[in-house]
Amino acid sequence: MFEYIVKRLLLGILVLLTLSMLLFAIMHSMPGDPIQLIAGDRADPQKIVELREKFGLDKPYYIQYLKWLGNILHGDFGLSILASQPVGDLIMSRFKYTLMLSGVAILIQYFFAIPIALFAAFKKDSMFDKFTVYSSIVFWSTPQFMFGILLILLFAIKFPIFPISGYSGALSLVLPVATIALTSMASGIRVTRSEIVDILNEKYIVTAYAKGLREKAILIRHVLRNALIPTTVMFFLSVPWVIGGSVIVEKIFAWPGMGYLLWTSITKQDYPVVQGIVMVIALLTVISNTIGDVMVAYLDPRVRKDINGG
Amino acid sequence: MKKKKMLIRTLILTLILSLTLVGCSSEDGSKTENDGSSRELIIGISEEIEGTDTQTISKNNLVHILLYGLLLDVSLDGTSYLPDIAESYTISEDGLTWTFVLPEGAEFSNGDPFNAEAVKASFERNLEVGAYASDYVNIKEYRVIDDRTFALILSQPDPVLFTVLSSVQSGIVDVSAADEMGADSFKTQAVTYGPSYVEEWAQGSHITLKPNLTYKNFSPENKNVGPLNFDTITVRFIPDAFTLISELENGTIDIIDSVPLENVAALKENPDIKLYESMQPGASVIYMNTKDPILSDVNVRQAIALGIDRDEIAVALDNFVSPCYTFMSPSVTSYSQAKEDEMASKWSTDQEKAKALLESAGWIDTNNDGIREKDGKDMTIEFLVAMDISSIKSAAPVIQKQLKEIGVDLQLRELEHSYVKDTTKEGNFQMSTRSVQWADPMHVFSFTTDSQYYSNADLDALINDSMYIPDLDKRMQSFEQVTDMMYDQMPAVSLFYEKWYKASRVEIEGFYVDAQGNARFMDVTKKK
Numbered sequence: 001m002f003e004y005i006v007k008r009l010l011l012g013i014l015v016l017l018t019l020s021m022l023l024f025a026i027m028h029s030m031p032g033d034p035i036q037l038i039a040g041d042r043a044d045p046q047k048i049v050e051l052r053e054k055f056g057l058d059k060p061y062y063i064q065y066l067k068w069l070g071n072i073l074h075g076d077f078g079l080s081i082l083a084s085q086p087v088g089d090l091i092m093s094r095f096k097y098t099l100m101l102s103g104v105a106i107l108i109q110y111f112f113a114i115p116i117a118l119f120a121a122f123k124k125d126s127m128f129d130k131f132t133v134y135s136s137i138v139f140w141s142t143p144q145f146m147f148g149i150l151l152i153l154l155f156a157i158k159f160p161i162f163p164i165s166g167y168s169g170a171l172s173l174v175l176p177v178a179t180i181a182l183t184s185m186a187s188g189i190r191v192t193r194s195e196i197v198d199i200l201n202e203k204y205i206v207t208a209y210a211k212g213l214r215e216k217a218i219l220i221r222h223v224l225r226n227a228l229i230p231t232t233v234m235f236f237l238s239v240p241w242v243i244g245g246s247v248i249v250e251k252i253f254a255w256p257g258m259g260y261l262l263w264t265s266i267t268k269q270d271y272p273v274v275q276g277i278v279m280v281i282a283l284l285t286v287i288s289n290t291i292g293d294v295m296v297a298y299l300d301p302r303v304r305k306d307i308n309g310g
Numbered sequence: 311m312k313k314k315k316m317l318i319r320t321l322i323l324t325l326i327l328s329l330t331l332v333g334c335s336s337e338d339g340s341k342t343e344n345d346g347s348s349r350e351l352i353i354g355i356s357e358e359i360e361g362t363d364t365q366t367i368s369k370n371n372l373v374h375i376l377l378y379g380l381l382l383d384v385s386l387d388g389t390s391y392l393p394d395i396a397e398s399y400t401i402s403e404d405g406l407t408w409t410f411v412l413p414e415g416a417e418f419s420n421g422d423p424f425n426a427e428a429v430k431a432s433f434e435r436n437l438e439v440g441a442y443a444s445d446y447v448n449i450k451e452y453r454v455i456d457d458r459t460f461a462l463i464l465s466q467p468d469p470v471l472f473t474v475l476s477s478v479q480s481g482i483v484d485v486s487a488a489d490e491m492g493a494d495s496f497k498t499q500a501v502t503y504g505p506s507y508v509e510e511w512a513q514g515s516h517i518t519l520k521p522n523l524t525y526k527n528f529s530p531e532n533k534n535v536g537p538l539n540f541d542t543i544t545v546r547f548i549p550d551a552f553t554l555i556s557e558l559e560n561g562t563i564d565i566i567d568s569v570p571l572e573n574v575a576a577l578k579e580n581p582d583i584k585l586y587e588s589m590q591p592g593a594s595v596i597y598m599n600t601k602d603p604i605l606s607d608v609n610v611r612q613a614i615a616l617g618i619d620r621d622e623i624a625v626a627l628d629n630f631v632s633p634c635y636t637f638m639s640p641s642v643t644s645y646s647q648a649k650e651d652e653m654a655s656k657w658s659t660d661q662e663k664a665k666a667l668l669e670s671a672g673w674i675d676t677n678n679d680g681i682r683e684k685d686g687k688d689m690t691i692e693f694l695v696a697m698d699i700s701s702i703k704s705a706a707p708v709i710q711k712q713l714k715e716i717g718v719d720l721q722l723r724e725l726e727h728s729y730v731k732d733t734t735k736e737g738n739f740q741m742s743t744r745s746v747q748w749a750d751p752m753h754v755f756s757f758t759t760d761s762q763y764y765s766n767a768d769l770d771a772l773i774n775d776s777m778y779i780p781d782l783d784k785r786m787q788s789f790e791q792v793t794d795m796m797y798d799q800m801p802a803v804s805l806f807y808e809k810w811y812k813a814s815r816v817e818i819e820g821f822y823v824d825a826q827g828n829a830r831f832m833d834v835t836k837k838k
Contacts, residue, residue: 031725031726036732038368047441084494085497085498093513093514094513152556153556157560164557164560165550165556166516166546167515252550252553254547254549254553257514260514263549264358
């Protein structure tokens, strides 16, 4: 197992290295000039030259890339072109808000998705099951921006219970969290439900019933444990977006998180910030995927057997 | 089992109680004066500031208007320049000495004295770190006459300085504080002399401003000399237009800086909202590459200008733009209504004349497909459109349709405005769009000449001469000649200027917006 984890992490480093090259190439081949953008239309040519030197953009691309990569290895993501502040500081200042928003959303999402899916699958074809299936289709197919706007219209304007936007305490979390949780929960419910329905038809479940095991024990010990395998994968795949933030939701709700920062940095061509955020998301994707794989191996003996070469 | 139930009940009760407490704490706790006016103002803007130090940023907005006092202020109707932070100002007869008398006892927001030495230091820092140092090129000396008197000594008369000194880029900063704090730190919490100062900038969320109690404003158009009528001003950054408008309509925001054009009609109908209209200083313009094989012929360029119906564009854009023939709106210094009327009568759309010009240039539709050809090549032109400027983006298909009617096949290519600007400067284009925003014609025309796609030494000389004519009437007449020359050569087509809107709640009184779109806050009060 240890060898497997090391192998996955080494593969992850290779992925990160490749991504860093691609990211750098894409960002620097984008149309437009960030220095011209921050300097303005009437800027003196000499000032433009000075700014290019300040941000190291006067160097050949390969030197810029190697310097950027070297600095990242020392925890330095560079200086934001727009804000003249360290990218690491900018990311950290937004991190808590994104963690608050997406973290609460993801926890609520799985806290409700699993029991609802379990109950719907167990009561397959009942009214509850049908309602769950159809409503999750509705939530799944509703774009987040539209759902967010609907929630604002209903719960902030028609019935002014919650603030429309911004962060001003716990109440301001409700609408953006609901937007992310409800639209994302639908996929979790559908995947987990269909997995449980399949498992309920397995012979070992029939055997368990035949052995006279209590229904609760069958559902938790045999059904849920097996059904959690794809759900676990989904959970760990979604973790990086807890950090990356939900760009659309943060924009609609004027949430001061990393998604909003990423959006403004892309539109302003602030290369170092975009590169910094994407690299953080990529790193977390690699780490959480590895953890997800290990968890699956723990939950699924067949996978464990494959890893151990048995 | 009972214990478990008790625990769950306690947890639920605690959750409800804490949510209620949070709800109560976020209730409107704004302070109210005895006369019923509120001491808190909340403003919404769509774009976060780049920084608070106006000398190191390229784009300013309403936050900077609140942070910086200026030596000059444009009048509300945009026709004259008034004192702002100076008690008075005089310009010598030869136009070479501009003298400003500063207020007594004024202080920067940190308590440092605001005097002639401080103003001089601020200008000198601007020359060193500012991106627009060339705007001050004709100032040969910043002279401290006494503690309260400061003079700019010019090497030649420079009327562009009216626009430069009344622009936020010339706002006064406390240089000793900047040196102490360092440039990067100063960028987030600049110490300024203006109506307010930065208390807190929560990046991505809002900036909280407090009034500078020693600030005085001497514009005769303001009733309140100072300080501001508020204890706290919060400027929130709300990027989504729907959310921004909803906050205003809901009464949770008092003023918004920029109303998206698609929301103007609805807000006009709302009795709780006041709208403030102003004009884009400058204009939206089409540039044509005179070195392009198709567009190198002046007849073709003039035909394109005649093929465009600006009135139809204005109607298509719900009249949120006004047709413009002289490359500038009435809010630009040296604007000439007479020249505008003359050019409108000469150059308003005339498809028959446009077709005749194209035919004389050898472009004829030989295969009857609706597109003209010459030497076996279709008259197909790539048109770079700034997709992030909604008026230009919406006008482009209308222009495409209009030019199709005279046999020109316009291929639209939508790109970011910054990329369109760069590509145009580099000369890698056929036709492109540009939205110019500056209250002096200098900028409008300087972009057109001496470039990769057009150069004309005579025109350059005329623009340069016009720029430095001290008499504003004569200056206007000289720019009329520039306009004539532009039409003779037609390297660019003047299209329209945008109408800009700000909005406030009806409870807001004393909020004014000048002709160039700058907000005035000194007289603002908010009735509860």
